[in-house]
Amino acid sequence: MDPRASLLIRPAGEFAPDVIARASGSWLETVDGRRVLDFTSGQICATIGHNHPRIAEAIRRSLDDVSHLNSRLLSEPVLALAERLADLMPAGLDRSLFLSTGGEVNEAAVRMAKLATGGFEVVGLTHSWHGMTSGSQAVTFSAGRRGHGPTAPGIFALPAPYAYRCPVRHCAGTCDQTCLEVGFELYDQQSVGAPAAVIAEPVLSAGGVLVPPPGYFSRLIELAHERGMLFILDEAQTGFGRLGAMFGMDVYDIVPDFVTLSKTLGGGIPVGAVGTTAEIEQAAYDRGFMYLTSHQADPLPAAAALAVLDVVAEEDLVRRAAARGERLGRHLRELCERHEVIGDVRGMGLLWGVELVADRDTRRPALEFGDAVTDACHGCGLSLNITRGRSGGATACLRIAPPLTVTDDEIDTAAEILDQALTSTPAPS
Known part of the structure; x- marks a missing residue:
């Protein structure tokens, strides 16, 4: 039996398919050795990256x-x-x-x-x-x-x-x-x-x-x-x-x-x-x-x-977050131009939201598509978090919040994986 099934309470939705063995900086490593970029900073808590030596x-x-x-x-x-x-x-x-x-x-x-x-x-x-x-x-x-x-x-x-x-x-x-x-x-x-x-x-x-x-x-x-x-x-x-x-x-x-x-x-x-x-x-x-x-x-x-x-x-992380945030924001706005399913991009620093819609005119939320994109990203090595507005009005918004220590290369890699996931996931009907 999957040991995760014995846990009493599960977070919203199901657990991710992998079990994490260790973490460092912006990266997670699964028990089978797969590396995953963490663009949620854990529970948005790992501000200075996972397992920072000073901590x-x-x-x-x-x-x-x-x-x-x-x-x-x-x-x-x-x-x-x-x-x-x-x-x-x-x-x-x-x-x-x-x-x-x-x-x-x-x-x-x-x-x-x-x-x-x-x-x-x-x-x-x-x-x-x-x-x-x-x-x-x-x-x-x-x-x-x-x-x-x-x-x-x-x-x-x-x-x-x-x-x-x-x-x-x-x-x-x-x-x-x-x-x-x-x-x-x-x-x-x-x-x-x-x-x-x-x-x-x-x-x-x-x-x-x-x-x-x-x-x-x-x-x-x-x-x-x-x-x-x-x-x-x-x-x-x-x-x-x-x-x-x-x-x-x-x-x-x-x-x-x-x-x-x-x-x-x-x-x-x-x-x-x-x-x-x-x-x-x-x-x-x-x-x-x-x-x-x-x-x-x-x-x-x-x-x-x-x-x-x-x-x-x-490490001057406040200034670095502003600069890295501009880079991340540029990537996300470029994705918005290429993918009709992105209705809105908003944020500042290293906290960004990408709202997914089934139709840009009606702005109908792409709920199932958002779940599928999140799963596709994880499968390609990028951990994202989707907020669904579960009380009073459904939305499907990818929340992106990497550690403040994130590098330019890691941001570029994350943008490529997200682009791939948006492209390969069947469009919402």
Whole structure:
């Protein structure tokens, strides 16, 4: 029997056909020796490539020193990481809470916002992904909402800035933020007067790599603050160079009330952080904030995170991501010109989406074709991820996010494999 069949829960769809034996940089190697380019960076966590020697060194050192402590006890790596993040963040965002996953840090940020404001209403964007813990799943609208019963009370959705499929049937390819204004008007009509927070990603990755237009976040923060809501920016997938800038907030020139970090912080090791201001921290603390986990502020993941920050700085990965991203984007736009099945290409830095359609005029999603292309790519040595918009409107978008250490040759190879897969896969009917 295939040992994979004994696993209790499978991710969306079926497991990939190969079993991975080892990984290094942008490459995976299967148990039978086949090499596969990983253009998903694992779960978009292997920011600096798989098994970077600096991560391995940090883990070994932590195992020799201290890897786990009671959450009331502090260690040198945790203190150093808090100081490093405070130096990287905009002025004022100098308080950090360290947890394990993106779902946990978003959950903690939402709880802090509720305490600091005294409200309980939280607004997210459709097509968003913020995690699968109870509170984070409640404001995740791209998938996973159905069949589990009611979510937390006081949850509202704003139409995402999805210009290719305008949610208010208004824009034609360029978002003019009507969706944002309409969304807050709808919230106002439904609110019971207990505003707490708005949460959003700089680029809505799992929802199809949706890139908000210039000025979108400035206006969102303005509308949130007018209502007494705090703004949480979920940088789980965009922090530390992914977009060709250190953070997504740098791209949009904004300063949120909370920044949540996870995936890209640990380089493959689970670690997350909530960053906020001293004022918000104090208000939440005075009102009884509590969020404890068994691995809060553990030394080992903090040491790994410090290694990631060192490599990002020393190897100039932010600048490299911007340059490699331009190369990748050029390849994808060229593929769009040659393949009618590509309806839209969007992204920045090293996070790109390729939306597949059965017909460019009707923009009908090419769902089965997208699955077939993904399988064909994997068979030819390229691992891609397809987002399908499983909650509220189907889409078929290839999400492309290689490690920031990816080379020009690897990008060129990936583009060739994708071109081959698009060409050889039977066109959607």
